[in-house]
Amino acid sequence: MVRELSGHEIDALHYELLVKDIIAAAERLPPFPDIAWKIVSLVKSMAPVRQIEELIALDPTIAAKVLRMGNSAYYGRQYGVRTVREAILLLGDKRLLQVVVAACATLYYGPGNSADERELWEHSVNTALLSEIIARRIQHGAILSLYTASLLHDIGKTVLNLYARIYLHSSLHEIRGESDRVQAERRTLGIDHQELGGIISRNWKFPPDIVSAIEHHHKPEKATKYEEISSIVYIADTLALYFCKQNDRAHDKTIDPESDPVFKQFGITLKMVEDFRNELKVGMADVAKALGSV
Ligand SMILES: [Fe+2]
Ligand SMILES: [Fe+2]
Numbered sequence: 001m002v003r004e005l006s007g008h009e010i011d012a013l014h015y016e017l018l019v020k021d022i023i024a025a026a027e028r029l030p031p032f033p034d035i036a037w038k039i040v041s042l043v044k045s046m047a048p049v050r051q052i053e054e055l056i057a058l059d060p061t062i063a064a065k066v067l068r069m070g071n072s073a074y075y076g077r078q079y080g081v082r083t084v085r086e087a088i089l090l091l092g093d094k095r096l097l098q099v100v101v102a103a104c105a106t107l108y109y110g111p112g113n114s115a116d117e118r119e120l121w122e123h124s125v126n127t128a129l130l131s132e133i134i135a136r137r138i139q140h141g142a143i144l145s146l147y148t149a150s151l152l153h154d155i156g157k158t159v160l161n162l163y164a165r166i167y168l169h170s171s172l173h174e175i176r177g178e179s180d181r182v183q184a185e186r187r188t189l190g191i192d193h194q195e196l197g198g199i200i201s202r203n204w205k206f207p208p209d210i211v212s213a214i215e216h217h218h219k220p221e222k223a224t225k226y227e228e229i230s231s232i233v234y235i236a237d238t239l240a241l242y243f244c245k246q247n248d249r250a251h252d253k254t255i256d257p258e259s260d261p262v263f264k265q266f267g268i269t270l271k272m273v274e275d276f277r278n279e280l281k282v283g284m285a286d287v288a289k290a291l292g293s294v
Contacts, residue, residue, distance in 0.1 A: 069095065
């Protein structure tokens with residue numbers, strides 16, 4: 001005799017199929033462009049500018065974005081950068097690699113799409129620049145890994161947001177209202193954006209420290225390895241959200257670095273948080289703008 005499934009069992013089955021479907025969608029994302037790592041390795045090996053220029057010229061999207069950054073207010077529009085070579089020389093290694101990674105990331109999400117995506121992109125750029133500011137302050141050396149992990153830390157949301165829109169019939173407001181977003185995602189969709197980000201970045205063959213930071217950016221203490229990079233991305237992410245809420249006058253949320261063990265671990269005080277805010281909003285406003293629109 002065939003036993004009928006209970007309502008609870010049917011729900012569990014739907015849930016399992018939904019999670020499988022979400023993971024399959026994450027695995028179908030196109031690979032992260034190889035050219036990014038080729039440029040990174042040329043720059044790191046101090047290859048001649050001509051070689052870097054030739055490689056960048058193979059990708060018109062990256063070339064256009066390098067030129068745009070070269071002509072941003074930050075780098076002095078007065079130079080009137082006309083060629084990729086001039087832009088490479090003007091930007092210097094660090095900013096060049098940042099533009100290349102940002103240009104590749106815009107294949108998956110970016111400034112030119114829906115309001116949700118634009119907001120996510122701006123948050124990602126702010127998190128990436130904050131991780132650079134924090135790394136400089138605490139003298140952490142792996143700035144490019146931190147920048148890449150921070151820029152892509154919420155990549156899992158690009159897939160999850162789509163499913164939330166379909167299954168929750170809302171543009172994520174239901175999940176956003178929750179204080180613990182990761183928990184809310186797991187409860188409603190069976191998987192969270194950290195875990196999905198880990199699956200995506202592992203598929204892209206990212207270095208393990210970057211994968212770990214993406215996978216643990218809300219709970220860095222859960223990272224069994226590479227806890228430091230995960231913790232810095234956590235701090236940058238927390239501050240990017242906080243500064244954004246500070247700009248929203250209706251929001252009176254304050255931050256207390258003394259009560260957060262991750263902030264404490266790096267000796268980050270309220271005064272330092274204010275310095276980071278000023279550096280992001282004043283010192284890096286044009287870089288944020290130029291990267292934000294690449
Ligand atoms: Fe996140
Ligand atoms: Fe985030």
